[in-house]
Amino acid sequence: MFLIYHLSWLCYDIYVHVENGKTDDALYFTKLPNWSYTLLITSSNLIDFICTLSIHCRRKDILHQSKDEAVAMPWYSQLNWLFFEISNTIAVIITIGFYSFLKPVGTPLALEYHVINSVYVLLSFFICSKPVRILHFIYPEIYMVIYIVFSVIYQLGGNNPAIYSILDWNEPARAMYTVLAVICVAVPIVHMTFFGLHIFRDRIYKCCKKQPGIEDIEYEDKEVKEATV
Template identity: 35%
Template sequence: MKDCGGCKELREEFRAKRFGLHHENPSLFVKSQWFRPKFYIFWVVFWMLFYTVMLCLDIHYNLGLDGEYFIYLTNWSYLIQAAHVFIDFGVTVFTHTKRKDIRDGLATGTEWYMKVAWIFFNINNAISLMVTIIYYALLEPKFSHGSINKHLLNTIYTLLSLVFCAKPIQLLHFYQPMIYGFFYLLFSIIYHALGYAPIYSVLDWSKTGTAATLSCLSLFIGIPLMHLVCFSIHTLRVYVSTNTGCSAQKESDNGQVKREITAGDVHLQETARSKQPSMIYTSNAVSPGSQ
C-alpha cells in the first residue's frame, strides 16, 4: 500500500533535524506565497512604516510609566512583534538587493540573519495569539486605541502574515515561544519576590496554586496549541497555493530546476575534465602507429 504524500510530509515534521533552523529553500523567507518576490518588498515597507509610527505614539503616550512599561506581557510581546517586523524588513531588502541568488531560489543554505528572523517569526505567531486570548478571556479588557492596537491588531497582523507570507513553520519549533513564555513567568516570579504588586490578577504569586496552575496551562498547553494553529494555517496555505499553481510557487519550482540544472552542468564539466587527459594520451599513443 502506497504511503500518502500528506502522511509522509507529516512524518518529516517529527524528524530531529526539524528542531534546527536549516531550511532547504531560504527564498521562502523573503517572498509572498501568492505573488512575485518583488511584491513582498511593498509588504515589509508598509508594516515597517506602520510600526514605526505606532511605536512613536506608544512611547509618547506611555512616557509617564517609566520602567513600569516593561513589566507587562502585552508590551513585551508588542516589542517582539515590532522587532520581527523590522528584522523582516531588513532581511528582505538586503536579500533582494545583495543576495539575489537567495531571492531567485538558487541558494540552499539558511544564513544566520534568516535564522534570527525565523525565531522572531515563530515567537511572534504563538505569543500574539496567546496575548489576545488571555486578555479578552481572563482579564478585564479595555477598548481604547492603544489597547486595540496591542491586543487585537497584533493578532490580525499575525494572521495576515501567516496567509500572505511564504515563510515556513515547522511543528517542532514550538519550543521557541515556550522559552519566551518561560522567561516572562520567571520575571513575574522575581518581580513578586521583590515585593511588588502582582502584574496581573492571574499572575498573583501570593496565590501560588492558582498562579502556578494557570502558568503551567498557558506554557505547556496554550503556547504549543497556538503554534499548532499557526502550523495548520501554514499547511493549508501551502496546500492551496500548490493546488492553484500560484506564481510564487511556480517561481520556487523554477528555482529548484535551476539548482538541479546548475548542479548537472557542474557534474558534466567535471566529468569532461577528468576524461580529457586519457583522451589525449590515447590520441598520442595511436599517432605513431598511424604514421
C-alpha cells in the first residue's frame, strides 16, 4: 500500500516538474529530497516487500529461530537493513535542513517530501523491529559524501548553478562549513537519536510482555552489548 502511495507522489512530482519548464534546476534528481524519496521507495517499500515475501516463502527458518540459534542473514536482508539505516537518518536531516536553512513552502509536494517523509520513517521505525547499530552511522555518512561529490561535479564540472545556496562551490568556504556541519554534526546526532529510539522501542516491547525470567534478562543484556557493535 505504501509502495503505491509513495510511487504516486513520485510520479506526480516528476509530472509537475516536466510540465513546469521554468524550474530553476535542469535535472530533477539534483535535489537531495528527490534522491532520498526515491531511496525511501526502494528501501522501505520495494525491498522490504521482497524481503518479507522471500523470508515467509523460502526462509521460514529465520522466523522460527530460537534465541540461542544463529541463522545467517541473507544478503537481501542485509541490503534492506543498510537502506533502512540510511533512509531514516537522511529523511530527518532533510526535514531539519528544509526548515532551518531554506525557504520552506507549504505546497502538498513540499510537505510530502520534507515533513511527511520523516513522519513515515518514524512510524515505520516503531512498527518494525529492525535494529540500529552505532557504528552504522558510516552508511548515511557515505551517502552524504556521494551527494556532496555529485554537487561539485554538477556545478563546477557542468558549469551549472549551485543546487543550494548553502552548497555553492563558487564560495568554497561557506560550502565547506555546510559539509562539515552535516558530516560531523547532523548525521552522527540523528543516527545516535535513532539508536536511542531503538533501545527505547525494544524496552517498551519487553515491558509489554510478561515478566521475563533470568534467562530473558541475560539475553536482554547481551542484546544491548551487541547493539554497540
